[in-house]
Amino acid sequence: MKYIGINGYGTIGKRVADAISLQKDMKLAGVTKRTPNFEAKMAADNGYNIYMSDPTKEQLFEEADIKVAGTIDDLQDKIDLIIDCTPEGVGAKNLKSYQRAGIKAIFQGGESHKEIGRSFNSAANYDENIGADYVRVVSCNTTGLCRTLTPIAEIAKIRKVRAVLVRRGADPSQVNKGPINSIVPNPPITPSHHGPDVQTVLKGVNIFTIALLVPTTLMHQHNIMIELDSKLEIDDVVNKFGESSRVILVDAKNGLGSTAEIMEYANDLGRLRSDLYEIAVWRESINIVDNELYYMQAVHQESDVVPENVDAVRALLELGDSNVSISKTNQSMGIL
Amino acid sequence: MKYIGINGYGTIGKRVADAISLQKDMKLAGVTKRTPNFEAKMAADNGYNIYMSDPTKEQLFEEADIKVAGTIDDLQDKIDLIIDCTPEGVGAKNLKSYQRAGIKAIFQGGESHKEIGRSFNSAANYDENIGADYVRVVSCNTTGLCRTLTPIAEIAKIRKVRAVLVRRGADPSQVNKGPINSIVPNPPITPSHHGPDVQTVLKGVNIFTIALLVPTTLMHQHNIMIELDSKLEIDDVVNKFGESSRVILVDAKNGLGSTAEIMEYANDLGRLRSDLYEIAVWRESINIVDNELYYMQAVHQESDVVPENVDAVRALLELGDSNVSISKTNQSMGIL
Numbered sequence: 001m002k003y004i005g006i007n008g009y010g011t012i013g014k015r016v017a018d019a020i021s022l023q024k025d026m027k028l029a030g031v032t033k034r035t036p037n038f039e040a041k042m043a044a045d046n047g048y049n050i051y052m053s054d055p056t057k058e059q060l061f062e063e064a065d066i067k068v069a070g071t072i073d074d075l076q077d078k079i080d081l082i083i084d085c086t087p088e089g090v091g092a093k094n095l096k097s098y099q100r101a102g103i104k105a106i107f108q109g110g111e112s113h114k115e116i117g118r119s120f121n122s123a124a125n126y127d128e129n130i131g132a133d134y135v136r137v138v139s140c141n142t143t144g145l146c147r148t149l150t151p152i153a154e155i156a157k158i159r160k161v162r163a164v165l166v167r168r169g170a171d172p173s174q175v176n177k178g179p180i181n182s183i184v185p186n187p188p189i190t191p192s193h194h195g196p197d198v199q200t201v202l203k204g205v206n207i208f209t210i211a212l213l214v215p216t217t218l219m220h221q222h223n224i225m226i227e228l229d230s231k232l233e234i235d236d237v238v239n240k241f242g243e244s245s246r247v248i249l250v251d252a253k254n255g256l257g258s259t260a261e262i263m264e265y266a267n268d269l270g271r272l273r274s275d276l277y278e279i280a281v282w283r284e285s286i287n288i289v290d291n292e293l294y295y296m297q298a299v300h301q302e303s304d305v306v307p308e309n310v311d312a313v314r315a316l317l318e319l320g321d322s323n324v325s326i327s328k329t330n331q332s333m334g335i336l
Numbered sequence: 337m338k339y340i341g342i343n344g345y346g347t348i349g350k351r352v353a354d355a356i357s358l359q360k361d362m363k364l365a366g367v368t369k370r371t372p373n374f375e376a377k378m379a380a381d382n383g384y385n386i387y388m389s390d391p392t393k394e395q396l397f398e399e400a401d402i403k404v405a406g407t408i409d410d411l412q413d414k415i416d417l418i419i420d421c422t423p424e425g426v427g428a429k430n431l432k433s434y435q436r437a438g439i440k441a442i443f444q445g446g447e448s449h450k451e452i453g454r455s456f457n458s459a460a461n462y463d464e465n466i467g468a469d470y471v472r473v474v475s476c477n478t479t480g481l482c483r484t485l486t487p488i489a490e491i492a493k494i495r496k497v498r499a500v501l502v503r504r505g506a507d508p509s510q511v512n513k514g515p516i517n518s519i520v521p522n523p524p525i526t527p528s529h530h531g532p533d534v535q536t537v538l539k540g541v542n543i544f545t546i547a548l549l550v551p552t553t554l555m556h557q558h559n560i561m562i563e564l565d566s567k568l569e570i571d572d573v574v575n576k577f578g579e580s581s582r583v584i585l586v587d588a589k590n591g592l593g594s595t596a597e598i599m600e601y602a603n604d605l606g607r608l609r610s611d612l613y614e615i616a617v618w619r620e621s622i623n624i625v626d627n628e629l630y631y632m633q634a635v636h637q638e639s640d641v642v643p644e645n646v647d648a649v650r651a652l653l654e655l656g657d658s659n660v661s662i663s664k665t666n667q668s669m670g671i672l
Contacts, residue, residue, distance in 0.1 A: 164500035164559045166519055166548065182596030183502055183550065183557040183634070188588035190623045190630040208625065210559045210632065212502065214519065214550040221519040223500045223546045252524035260518030287526045289544065294526040296546065298519070 002317050003029040005079040005103075007053065007072065007094065009043055011171055011302050012108055013085030016309045017048060018272060020083075022332040023310060025319050029079045032072050036064035051075040053086075076101040081317060083309055084108065092116065095134065104132075106312045109139025109197070109305065119200035121146040122311040122329075123245065126322035129315045137308045141165055141211075141220055142197040144299035147279045148224070149202060151244040152293065155236055157229035161207040164223040165194060168259075171302055172217040184213040219259035219276075220299040227292050237286050237293060245326050246307060248278040248336055250298075256280075259298050266300070269334075275303035277335050307333060338653050339365040341415040341439075343389065343408065343430065345379055347507055347638050348444060349421030352645045353384060354608060356419075358668040359646060361655050365415045368408050372400035387411040389422075412437040417653060419645055420444065428452065431470065440468075442648045445475025445533070445641065455536035457482040458647040458665075459581065462658035465651045473644045477501055477547075477556055478533040480635035483615045484560070485538060487580040488629065491572055493565035497543040500559040501530060504595075507638055508553040520549040555595035555612075556635040563628050573622050573629060581662050582643060584614040584672050586634075592616075595634050602636070605670075611639035613671050643669060 002025070006017045009031045020028045030049030033040040035057065041064070043050055049069040052058060061068050069075075076082065076097070081104040084091040088110025095115070098105040106120075113119050116136040120129050124146045129135050138146065145163060152158065167186070170177035178184075187193075192211035199205060241247050250256040256265060266276035277300070285296040307329045314325040329335070338361070342353045345367045356364045366385030369376040371393065377400070379386055385405040388394060397404050405411075412418065412433070417440040420427040424446030431451070434441040442456075449455050452472040456465050460482045465471050474482065481499060488494065503522070506513035514520075523529075528547035535541060577583050586592040592601060602612035613636070621632040643665045650661035665671070 162498060162561055164502075164546075166500075166502055166550065168519075179552075179594060179596065181552050181554060182594040183504075183552055183555065184594040185557070185588065185618055185621060185632045188593050188618050188620045188632070190621050190632070191625070208561075208628075208630070210500075210561075210621075210630065212557065212559070212632075214502065215552055216515075216517050216519055216550065218517060219519065221521070221548065223548070225498055225544075225546075252521065257524050258515060258518040258520040260515065282521055282524050284524045285521060285526050285546075289527070292544075294544070294546065296521045296524070296526070296548075 002026045002081065002319065003079040004313060005029050005075045005082045006031040006085055007082050008085035009033050009039055010085060012305065014039060014043070015273065015275065015303055015306045016083055016085060019306050019310050019333055020313070023328065025328070026313055030069055030075050032075060036061045036066045040064070040066050076103055079103055081105065081313060083313070104316045105134050106309060106316065107134070107136040109137060109142060111136050113197070113200040120308065120312045120315070121201045122308050122322060122326055123147055123150040124201040126311060126315050126325065129312070131318050132316055135312055135316060137305050137312055138197055138201055140299055140301040140304050141167065141194055143305050143308060144220065144222060144279050144297060145194065145198050146201055147247055148241065148281060148297060149198065149205065151240045151247070152226060152237070153202070153205070155240050156232045158205060159227040159229045161205060162225040163207065163209045165192065165209060165211040166221040166223070167211060167213050168216050168218060168220055168301055169213045170217055179213060179215050181215055186211055186213045216259065218263050220301055221259060222297045222299065224297065225292060225294050232288060232293060234286055234288055238283065241281050245330060246278050246335060248280050249283045250280045251283050253284065262298050271334060275306070276300040277303050277307050277333060279304060307335060338362045338417065338655065339415040340649060341365050341411045341418045342367040342421055343418050344421035345369050345375055346421060348641065350375060350379070351609065351611065351639055351642045352419055352421060355642050355646050355669055356649070359664065361664070362649055366405055366411050368411060372397045372402045376400070376402050412439055415439055417441065417649060419649070440652045441470050442645060442652065443470070443472040445473060445478060447472050449533070449536040456644065456648045456651070457537045458644050458658060458662055459483055459486040460537040462647060462651050462661065465648070467654050468652055471648055471652060473641050473648055474533055474537055476635055476637040476640050477503065477530055479641050479644060480556065480558060480615050480633060481530065481534050482537055483583055484577065484617060484633060485534065485541065487576045487583065488562060488573070489538070489541070491576050492568045494541060495563040495565045497541060498561040499543065499545045501528065501545060501547040502557040502559070503547060503549050504552050504554060504556055504637055505549045506553055515549060515551050517551055522547055522549045552595065554599050556637055557595060558633045558635065560633065561628060561630050568624060568629060570622055570624055574619065577617050581666060582614050582671060584616050585619045586616045587619050589620065598634050607670060611642070612636040613639050613643050613669060615640060643671060
């Protein structure tokens with residue numbers, strides 16, 4: 001059995017911990033926490049072993065009556081692979097420690113491709129990463145783009161992709177982030193970094209992205225324009241998305257005309273935290289005019305990368321090929 | 337002297353009334369009000385003659401102690417031209433009444449091009465509309481697109497325009513409109529109607545638009561991608577926008593990195609209602625890659641069409657050519 005640790009138990013870390021726990025071919029050895037906040041208490045209630053990422057805080061954990069199993073170094077001794085879910089930019093600094101410990105590591109999209117060396121998306125390049133030591137799962141936005149660009153690239157020749165990414169300003173619990181009543185070009189330059197980030201997994205695709213922030217917390221929204229070098233019909237696209245893993249079609253006319261209504265649908269699915277792991281494509285938005293494909297999609301920023309993290313474990317630890325892993329992950333997590 | 341009436345004294349009507357009052361070559365004969373609300377009181381305080389668009393409400397005006405000069409029919413008898421600022425779809429129904437009264441009329445972008453027959457933007461097609469009887473000033477979003485596409489078309493050959501319009505959900509005072517925390521593809525189909533609307537004034541331009549609503553009240557934001565059939569440098573674009581009427585360049589690095597900060601700048605300009613008549617283009621966003629021009633701009637939805645309404649009066653009443661009118665309007669309104 002392969003043992004997995006999670007470093008950082010925040011928005012992504014807690015979700016990945018729960019998802020790893022659902023798998024039969026790997027075992028969650030423990031998670032790290034920096035401070036004994038409500039999430040630490042809930043991790044303990046879940047029966048997760050808690051390791052301190054900052055051993056100087058031991059007394060705080062004692063005072064909070066949260067039992068710790070040791071420090072992050074102790075965790076590293078017990079595991080085959082660590083999933084780093086620390087805040088943006090921190091992960092790359094941890095890489096050396098993982099190397100010293102002789103464990104494999106998965107990082108999140110906040111780290112740069114250059115520092116980690118490899119980037120990962122299940123649909124786009126799982127098999128290229130089998131047996132690798134270190135990999136980063138690309139960010140929620142890049143994952144969203146890869147999820148729908150990959151199937152299109154399978155049925156058509158893509159000449160150029162243009163995408164405008166309308167990003168949520170903050171996650172629902174981030175009370176100190178904005179904007180409240182403003183549209184913020186972010187970055188204010190063109191192109192944004194998302195295009196090059198897509199190219200780290202979809203090599204050679206010609207893509208130009210523009211990104212902005214808006215005052216909402218629920219989901220990102222993408223406006224995608226794909227110039228094609230081959231003929232394609234709207235029905236081909238609908239059918240291809242319909243059969244693609246982790247992509248769902250939603251209809252505005254059925255009451256799913258906004259990100260808020262899509263999250264209401266996710267609530268009704270009854271999943272933990274009401275997460276929507278799938279990328280939702282608005283069926284009505286799919287159009288082809290003058291050999292150019294247009295569509296709009298929504299991305300649940302807190303959860304779409306969670307199944308990719310599980311698959312990345314299997315790729316790095318050679319627990320199966322992409323079809324095997326995607327199928328196991330989807331089945332265990334109830335992905336549509 | 338030419339006499340002008342305003343039918344509807346709401347968001348656009350009150351602004352147009354104030355702008356007409358500033359002109360020396362036309363005179364505001366009066367404005368219509370349906371109900372004696374705070375705006376009616378303020379119009380009376382401004383010394384504007386108030387005409388009832390619904391004569392059955394005379395008693396309400398009496399009770400509110402607002403003096404009325406007559407009904408809309410009385411107003412129509414006194415004027416050469418009426419500017420219809422009634423809610424979307426109402427204007428076209430008023431057209432016959434204006435025809436019977438033998439007065440020229442200007443409509444807003446909520447009416448369809450087909451029903452009015454002519455569409456207007458000062459930069460794009462003023463001179464085509466000289467002497468016309470009826471014209472619609474295109475909507476705030478279409479005006480924003482025309483303001484920057486026209487100068488680009490003057491210095492380059494445009495092959496295709498793609499634009500994603502991130503629209504404010506409601507005006508600041510519209511307390512019953514949403515969205516509050518959601519991104520809404522609006523329409524959920526592609527393309528949106530804005531492209532064809534641009535074509536009513538910029539004939540023959542190949543343009544595809546996608547539109548959505550976000551939870552903000554301040555400004556629309558546009559992401560514009562222009563494939564060029566001729567060579568162009570970034571500096572050419574910066575210089576051209578810099579000398580274009582009703583277009584301003586703003587720098588994110590100077591603290592103008594969002595629609596909220598741009599409206600703060602408009603506040604500081606000290607204009608009535610803190611309006612920003614100009615289209616604000618983020619200088620840093622202007623880029624040319626592979627012969628395609630990219631830029632982002634912000635549009636103050638409540639006021640950008642106001643100077644166009646003034647110019648449309650001069651076009652229809654043959655009070656001067658486009659250069660004369662734009663210059664008079666800009667000077668009187670303090671437009672940058």
